[in-house]
Amino acid sequence: MDSGGIRRRLALGAAVLAASGMFALVTSGSAQADTAGGCAGREVRTLTFSTGVTHVYKQNGYVCAVTVARHPGRAQTMSVSVQARGNRPVVDQGRYVHHAGPVTVHAGHRCVWIKGYVSGQGINTGWILC
Helix, strand or coil, X not given: CCHHHHHHHHHHHHHHXXXXXXXXXXXXXXXXXXXXXXXXXXXXXXXXXXXXXXXXXXXXXXXXEEEEECCCCCCEEEEEEEEECCCCCEEEEEEECCEEEEEEEECCCCXXXXXXXXXXXXXXXXXXXX
């Protein structure tokens, strides 16, 4: 096979790889929006505050949380944090249009501390789900 044929095959392979990567990004983003913000399990708490709501889910010893803005559409400072007692918190914070998270920790049967903020307002639970 000449070098031109090899180049064409490499270019075709790269194009197929790029297209499949873009398809994966598009489908995972839409699937996440359709589910509970990416959290698995049963919703165990809905923590509301003036600028948003933090949803808390539990499944098989894992606790997951996502904070959703009450008025999405523009980028706002948001964060969500989950800390299992005895461990460090796992945090997602930044400027988001719709939600921060999901954040998941393995809590087992330990208490967790949840924090969720949107534009400076938020919720700080103390130890829950003990």
